Amino acid sequence: MLYWRSDMSTALTTIVLGLMMAVPVTAQSTFEVPTVKLNAMSDAELRVSRMWGCHGTDNQVDSRIPTGRCVSRGVPLRVMIAEAYGIPFMQMNQLLSGGPNWLDEFYDIEGKSEKPATVAELRVMLQSLLAERFKLTVHREKKEIAVFDLVVAKGGPKLKRVPEDRECVASVADGPCGSIMGGRGRGMTGRDITMAVLSQNLTNWAGRIVVDKTGLKGRFDVKTTPWNPDVPGPNYTPESGADPNDLPTFYTMVQDQLGLRLEPQKEPVDMLIVDRAEKPVQD
Numbered sequence: 001m002l003y004w005r006s007d008m009s010t011a012l013t014t015i016v017l018g019l020m021m022a023v024p025v026t027a028q029s030t031f032e033v034p035t036v037k038l039n040a041m042s043d044a045e046l047r048v049s050r051m052w053g054c055h056g057t058d059n060q061v062d063s064r065i066p067t068g069r070c071v072s073r074g075v076p077l078r079v080m081i082a083e084a085y086g087i088p089f090m091q092m093n094q095l096l097s098g099g100p101n102w103l104d105e106f107y108d109i110e111g112k113s114e115k116p117a118t119v120a121e122l123r124v125m126l127q128s129l130l131a132e133r134f135k136l137t138v139h140r141e142k143k144e145i146a147v148f149d150l151v152v153a154k155g156g157p158k159l160k161r162v163p164e165d166r167e168c169v170a171s172v173a174d175g176p177c178g179s180i181m182g183g184r185g186r187g188m189t190g191r192d193i194t195m196a197v198l199s200q201n202l203t204n205w206a207g208r209i210v211v212d213k214t215g216l217k218g219r220f221d222v223k224t225t226p227w228n229p230d231v232p233g234p235n236y237t238p239e240s241g242a243d244p245n246d247l248p249t250f251y252t253m254v255q256d257q258l259g260l261r262l263e264p265q266k267e268p269v270d271m272l273i274v275d276r277a278e279k280p281v282q283d
Contacts, residue, residue, distance in 0.1 A: 030128045031070070031111030037282045039074050039106035046106075050074040054083060054126060056119030060178050063170065068113040070126045077277075078103040081136065084126040085272050088200040094145065094209050099274030135278040141271045148206050148262040149213045150199050158259030159220040168192040180222065184229055184250070190222040198222065198258075205250050206262060209269065214260060227253040 041049060053061035054070040065071045072080045081103070082092040111129055113122060130136040162168075168177035168191055180190035180201045188201070198220075199212040228247040248256060255261050 029124055030132075031125050032114050034109070034111035034129050034133070035283045036129075036133050036280050037108050039108045041074055041106075046074040052079055052083060054119050054122040056122050057116050059119040060176070063176075066112075068115075068117055068122070070109070070111045070122050070129075072107065072109045074106050074108070076104045077107045077134070080107070080109055080126070081130060081138075081274065082272075084123050084130055085138070086120075086123060087272060088203075090200040090204040091209055094203070095269065096272050097274070099277050102279060103274065103277060133280040135276060136274070137276045139273050139275060141273050142268050143271050144266055144268045145209070147209045147211050147265055147267050147269070148202075149211050149265050150195070150202065151213050151261050151263055152216070153255045153259050153261040156259055157214070157216060158257060159216070159222060162192055162219040162221060164218070166192075178219075184227050187224040187226045188222060189224075190220075192219045193222060194219055202254070202262070208264075210262065211265075211267065222258065224253055224257045 039046075050073055051062045051064055052072040052075045053065055055061045055065045055067050057067060070080075070083070072083075078096065078099070079089065079092065081099075082089065082096050085096075087095050109129070111122075111125055113125065117125070170176045174191060177192045178194075179197065180188050180193060182188045184205060190198070190201075195212040195214050195216050199210040202210040226247055227250050228244050229250070251262060
């Protein structure tokens with residue numbers, strides 16, 4: 001199933017970036033009158049309407065999602081389960097498993113906080129919604145899996161460090177701040193990203209969880225060329241129009257253009273396992 005999608009303690013913190021441990025329950029641990037319904041949009045409508053995320057007072061998500069809300073439109077329910085437990089989208093396939101096949105059906109969900117809330121507080125409310133409306137139960141399980149450690153290559157990093165006082169403003173031309181756009185057909189472009197965000201995105205193309213062990217702090221701008229997939233499809237053509245045979249491999253691109261290297265390792269990670277879920281009564 002594929003969606004579009006230092007020391008050991010630091011590594012594990014990166015790997016389980018959202019398998020959030022207990023968040024103190026505040027006076028409000030549920031949403032105001034949340035809505036849940038099966039998505040009935042056409043493919044054309046989904047292409048322009050798809051969105052998901054929890055927008056707290058302390059994070060950035062899709063600008064169409066108002067602050068203080070968790071919203072999904074046209075994405076599998078499994079994606080919102082990952083969101084509720086803080087599993088990075090690009091690492092969902094490796095860190096979330098179990099549950100019935102219908103978790104891949106598209107549900108529209110919206111929950112609004114009664115008062116300003118952080119993303120951690122909103123996720124607690126989303127967990128409550130999923131437990132109440134979908135009868136969702138989960139557990140965590142540690143498992144050793146193959147990963148890639150992201151380390152600095154010989155010669156040093158080739159990333160553009162962002163000045164601490166620079167204010168990043170999202171725009172149509174330059175894209176959002178704090179996230180990465182693109183992929184193998186047009187290269188990666190990111191502004192004001194951390195090594196944690198870069199690692200999560202590299203996971204999407206590496207086929208394994210990528211663990212940040214660069215030791216690089218702060219934020220960076222990243223821009224790469226397209227790269228040649230390891231197993232290109234019969235109609236693969238980069239958006240740049242370049243001959244695929246002239247493009248670097250993914251691993252060469254990471255080393256030559258980012259000044260980083262992917263080292264294969266095996267490490268224990270915390271998995272989120274879905275034990276039970278039931279289809280909800282729709283609003």
